[in-house]
Amino acid sequence: MDHLLTDTQRAWQQKAREFADAEIRPRSLARDQIAEPAGTFDWALMRKGSQLGIRTAAVPVEYGGHGIDFTTQALMITEMAKADSAMAKTFSQSWKWSHLIVDQGNAEQKRRFFDAFVKDDQFVMGGGITEPNAGSDNRLPPGDDPKAGLQLKAQLDGDTWVLNGSKCYIANANIGKLIFAFARTDPNAPVHEGTTIFAVEPGTPGLKVGKVFNKHGWRFYQNAELFFENVRVADSNRLGAINGAHKKHGGKNSRFGEMEYSANALGICDAAIEMAAAHGRAHRQAGKRLNEHQLFQLKLSEMHMLTEALRSFVMRVAMEADVTAPISRKHNGFLMNFSTDAMQRVCYLNLDIHRAANKGEISAQAEKLVRDAIIWTHIAGDSVTRLKAVKALL
Ligand SMILES: Cc1cc2nc3c(=O)[nH]c(=O)nc-3n(C[C@H](O)[C@H](O)[C@H](O)COP(=O)(O)OP(=O)(O)OC[C@H]3O[C@@H](n4cnc5c(N)ncnc54)[C@H](O)[C@@H]3O)c2cc1C
Known part of the structure; x- marks a missing residue:
């Protein structure tokens, strides 16, 4: 393309x-x-x-x-x-x-x-939606039950909001200079009706960082717990309308979301193919180069086919997002699900082609790609909800 x-x-x-x-x-x-x-x-x-x-x-x-x-x-x-x-x-x-x-x-x-x-070269940001009891639950049914979804509470006191509750897995929570906390401002409304976004700065009294999660993949990326105990946030740090967090659709943030992960998955696939092809050229098995064996060629073909299909899909959604075509919104969720399956298969095949792990840097790299790819299984909501985009086709 x-x-x-x-x-x-x-x-x-x-x-x-x-x-x-x-x-x-x-x-x-x-x-x-x-x-x-x-x-x-x-x-x-x-x-x-x-x-x-x-x-x-x-x-x-x-x-x-x-x-x-x-x-x-x-x-x-x-x-x-x-x-x-x-x-x-x-x-x-x-x-x-x-x-x-x-x-x-x-x-x-x-x-x-x-x-x-x-x-500030060291200014990074994060956003806090997930909580110990609300991950994909923020999207999955029962969508009309106020008890479902995130529960961090924000109550107005004069011109400041008082936040109480906790978040987990929050990217950059331990190193960020601005965290966008999604909080319930109407506890009697379902999560999509009663949530507001607050920009919270580290060092605000009552805000504490808990443990930094030790993940199997994406180990460079920081994910931590956040605890809010009577954290006061000025109304001037409220982003958007009260109860409006989930009501503004079609913005840049939502068009970016799943496309971001899928473009990243594509990079992992490119790395896996490059590794597999190099290994096939360098390694000998049964008296000839690995890449002369038909079974190896079939595996590399499958990796290539999935990767190029993903590339076309990523670029289509990204280009449509640039012209705000409504179709890209529908395809965003499908793209995320497809990228997860395609990348995990490609990384598995790359690992399979290599020798057993922990026998040197190359195998460690193949194993790392698999660990990074597994991260997609629990990120940004859940795969079932994304399939609901099919509604637009019915
Ligand atoms: C590396 C990484 C970075 C992250 N970064 C952030 C971040 O920066 N900010 C943030 O807010 N979150 C972040 N998250 C959290 C992420 O969004 C959640 O992990 C994700 O939404 C899934 O939630 P969960 O892990 O609580 O799993 P759960 O929601 O507990 O899901 C586990 C399983 O239960 C099923 N399930 C859950 N509810 C239902 C239901 N009602 N009906 C049927 N089945 C159900 C799911 O389908 C899934 O199969 C991050 C996660 C990871 C791994």
């Missing part, structure tokens, strides 16, 4: 590729193998990416960013994920919340949040 790209899109893609080769790939395996989950993060990488404009790439130009489009975002995520999926996600995480500020922030908030974000 290269012929459809503009020179600007190609230039950003090239920048991401060079950054991935020079800075991400050399750090990938070493960071993944650090035992302490809070110790895997690398601020030097963040600073280097910031200086190239990658962290702020999705901030609109009028707020000091680069205003890159969805197609460029997808291309860059894929390039970076090919070197390390979790490091790619750490950069695109800033794009996700930049989109939310654009969608839901008022003029004063956009100026205030983007000013602080753009000038």
